[in-house]
Amino acid sequence: MIYFHPKMNAKTDLEPQLLYPQSWSEYELLDCGNGYRLERFGVFRVIRPDAEAIWAPALPEREWKAIHARYIPAPEENGGHWEKIKPIPERWQIHYKDLRFWLQMGGSKHLGVFPEQAVQWDWIQEQIKAFAKPVRVLNLFGYTGLSTLAAASIGASVTHVDASRKAITWARENQILSGLENKPVRWLIDDALKFVQREARRGVTYEGMILDPPKFGRGPKGEVWEFYKLLPELLQVCQAVLSPQPCFVVLTAYAVKASPITMYYAIEDMLKGKGGHIEVGEVALKESNPRGRLLATALFARWTYQKRGEEL
Incomplete structure (x- = not known):
């Protein structure tokens, strides 16, 4: 430090x-690129937009297709919606060390x-x-x-x-x-x-x-x-x-x-x-x-x- x-x-x-962060068992940034993140929250995989990811993805396309949901941004700067690909609850729990918290899909790309x-x-x-x-x-x-x-x-x-x-x-x-x-x-x-x-x-x-x-x-x-x-x-x-x-x-x-x-x-x-x-x-x-x-x-x-x- x-x-x-x-x-x-x-x-x-x-x-x-x-x-x-390192060694967080219930979260992974699996890959990123082409303006998106491929992430795992608990047992669920999601894709969310991220303008910083301007490079090409590292993982093969099949990994990006094996997801539960993706966030589709609106054409304008704000707004968008979640698209479910596989069964995924509207709300689920994960934890970090002793903290437990709810994640939830809504009108934003953020999950909580x-x-x-x-x-x-x-x-x-x-x-x-x-x-x-x-x-x-x-x-x-x-x-x-x-x-x-x-x-x-x-x-x-x-x-x-x-x-x-x-x-x-x-x-x-x-x-x-x-x-x-x-x-x-x-x-x-x-x-x-x-x-x-x-x-x-x-x-x-x-x-x-x-x-x-x-x-x-x-x-x-x-x-x-x-x-x-x-x-x-x-x-x-x-x-x-x-x-x-x-x-x-x-x-x-x-x-x-x-x-x-x-x-x-x-x-x-x-x-x-x-x-x-x-x-x-x-x-x-x-x-x-x-x-x-x-x-x-x-x-x-x-x-x-x-x-x-x-x-x-």
Whole structure:
């Protein structure tokens, strides 16, 4: 693991890294290419579009035909539908370590989990375990709650915020499925920016923060979220609710025209004067076929209180 101090010279020391999950028995990126992924979730194989996969597939065509479902994107930028090829339930369970969660086919190509985020779930747990004090975590744009449950499973108190009632319901079902219903988690349907602004006025602080903002979205009352327009304001307000002795911050960005350097400086401003380490890079998935290519999925920046050179 490579660590970076916020005061280091970015020209010589800002070296992005590439992280991807390994040894996850119930998920595989079997192959990718021609703008699609061939994946296995539990016992079911699916094909989903991915614009990053611009190369040719590595596996023969027969492997791509042995699927249960494929997502057919609409001609326009948004929308599409699932096409079932073999019998597959609308909903099924898989697990990662001690976390169990539901997957579901709907109007989106997303099934309820971003598998590459498993590396962040592990990292979040490492930070909490190494921290000497109780950790209160704020998870913004929390989706189906897997980062929340990873944190809660080892003792953190988590406030989970998402604008979608469906996502919150799904997350609470994942909590029950994982046997974590007695853990201290607040599930809130709210606009992320407005919620943090209220928390700042109330003087509430958190030792850990998880931010996974979309490129574009809407709050429960129609509030518009635009990544480049509102992220600086959100991070500034998050700084106001960050504990004087924070544990960690992790920021992820999907489908945006940015770079790890952009993410570095965004989080550097937020954590100015806190010491610790910043690391940045991309999260990815690795093919399980002999080619073993890496498919980049998102950018990340994360900060930890650990001093440079300390092992987690």
